[in-house]
Amino acid sequence: MELWIWITLAAAAFQTLRFTLQKVLRAGTLSTFGATFARFAYSAPLIAAGLAGYLWAGAQALPPLGAAFWAYALAGGAAQVLATACVVALFGARNFAVGITFKKTEVVQTALMGFVLLGEAVSAPALGAIALGLVGVWLLGAAPGEALRGLARVTNRAAGLGLGAGFLFAISAVCYRGASLEVASEDPLLRAGVTLAAVTAAQMAGLALWLWLREPGEIARVWAARRVALWVGLASMGGSFCWFLAFTLQTAALVKAVGQIELLMSLAVTVLVFREPVSRAELAGIALLSASVVALVLVT
Secondary structure, eight states: OOHHHHHHHHHHHHHHHHHHHHHHHHHTTOOHHHHHHHHHHTTHHHHHHHHHHHHHHTTOOOOOOOHHHHHHHHHHHHHHHHHHHHHHHHTTTSOHHHHHHHHTTHHHHHHHHHHHHHOOOOOHHHHHHHHHHHHHHHHTSSOTTOOOOGGGGGTSHHHHHHHHHHHHHHHHHHHHHHHHHTSSOSOHHHHHHHHHHHHHHHHHHHHHHHHHHHSTTHHHHHHHTHHHHHHHHHHHHHHHHHHHHHHHHSOHHHHHHHGGGHHHHHHHHHHHTSOOOOOHHHHHHHHHHHHHHHHHHHHO
16 A cells, blocks of 8 residues: 555554543543543643654754745634534534544535645545535434434534534645645655644644633633543544644545544444443444545545
């Protein structure tokens, strides 16, 4: 397999671990934005230190960053913060595997946003694979025990949070690819590191200001939860770097498509760690959505 595929698989594994730990934090004392802030607060300093070390080891200077870079980076960072908050809030409405599956509609939306923002076209066979994935999302639209039918399957609160997260993650993925391509360097590691460091620093500062103004005391609670939150930050750092590196090597739509392996990982976490039941309809939806990802990779 190509290098970018292995990097994407590693990113999916790190991300599954991070969302698992954030679910634990959300079930504890932290608010939705507190649990979201934890990932950036404990990863941004490590990422900045790693970038500084890489520049020092290679005797390199920080490449110049233009207005286009900052526009892509800040837009992507803001979208990712809101998307992560949607996912954390979703944990209280659905079980873990289905929540992550709703979020994974970002593959469909990334293909569309990639065309709109970067001009990366989607072929007719790829659109067919995307349609198959939408059927899977449709099956996942109602929570266990709910008698929802028709459009109500995808218009309940859980579906709205998941689809909204997917849309925002799609914007962030495409913007991050755009930002990394604006870094004046042929080194993909440096391009990924610079983009990631800039984005996470801005995210940490923005969320800290939000919590200070809107949720007094939450930053202190994030610090008090550091035994778990530190691992959230480490998992976030590993996952984010792998995602950003993959985005420098391949289009965002294909990277996100391969990243759907996270569905199977999150299903394993649901059953083995959280002991949550998964219905037959949910399994069918997950299977269809996973099949659509495989088809998307094959036809693109």
